[in-house]
Amino acid sequence: MSSSTTRNVTFTLTEARYVAAKMGADLRLLHNLYGSPGLASIDNYVEESALLLRDGYLKTVDFGFKSPNQWKLRLRYTATSGGQLRDDPPGRFPSPSDLSGLSFHSYLEYSQDYWNLTTDGRAKVKAALPVNRIAGDGPTIGTGNHSSGHGYGKNGQGVTRDYYSAF
Numbered sequence: 580m581s582s583s584t585t586r587n588v589t590f591t592l593t594e595a596r597y598v599a600a601k602m603g604a605d606l607r608l609l610h611n612l613y614g615s616p617g618l619a620s621i622d623n624y625v626e627e628s629a630l631l632l633r634d635g636y637l638k639t640v641d642f643g644f645k646s647p648n649q650w651k652l653r654l655r656y657t658a659t660s661g662g663q664l665r666d667d668p669p670g671r672f673p674s675p676s677d678l679s680g681l682s683f684h685s686y687l688e689y690s691q692d693y694w695n696l697t698t699d700g701r702a703k704v705k706a707a708l709p710v711n712r713i714a715g716d717g718p719t720i721g722t723g724n725h726s727s728g729h730g731y732g733k734n735g736q737g738v739t740r741d742y743y744s745a746f
Contacts, residue, residue: 592633594733599629601731602656602738604669606642609654612675613644615683623709624685632658632736636693636704643743644681645718651745652676653720656738658690664737665730673726676744685710686717722746 603625606616616624624642631637635658643653693701705712723745730739 590633590734590736592629594736595629595633596625597733598632598731598737599625601669602628602640602740605654605672605740608670608672609642609683612672613678613683615644616642616685627687627708627710628656628738630708631687631689631693631704632738634692634704636690637738638688638690638693640688641684641686641717643684644678645684646681648718649745650718650720650743651678651681653718653741653743655741655743657741658736659730659732659739660736664732664735665728665739666732666737667729669731671729672742673724673744684718685712687712688717720745 603621606621606624607618610616610618610621624640628637628640631640637658639655639657641650641653641655644651645653693704696704720743723743726742727739729742731737
């Protein structure tokens with residue numbers, strides 16, 4: 580089964596930054612609760628997300644804490660367009676988890692539009708991003724709590740957020 584999406588070509592960088600800034604507010608809350616990610620890293624994650632959202636190259640991006648290769652807390656943002664896109668206030672996480680000694684991690688998946696670019700086109704996109712990502716498999720999840728239904732959007736484009744916390 581295949582799926583396709585239609586992008587609104589009038590989605591501007593300003594609108595993408597509006598959405599990404601709300602993601603950044605979530606990351607600042609993680610920083611306040613757990614001490615990570617670093618504030619400079621948050622600004623880079625926000626700009627990376629905005630650039631990829633604007634061009635339709637973001638599929639999902641995860642932020643959270645893992646040990647050693649399993650999420651203990653994860654925020655997953657999935658690029659979304661049209662439909663019942665929400666624009667909620669950032670934050671509103673469930674009760675904080677004990678994440679002592681765990682490392683902060685981010686994992687990103689590019690959209691099919693990105694993979695449809697030529698090799699040179701993909702290299703050009705990556706060169707313009709403020710985050711240098713290393714290819715690899717993302718952490719897995721185990722038994723835990725999921726919370727969804729939160730989203731950030733502007734002009735028919737945005738992200739939905741899923742919150743996962745391990746038992």
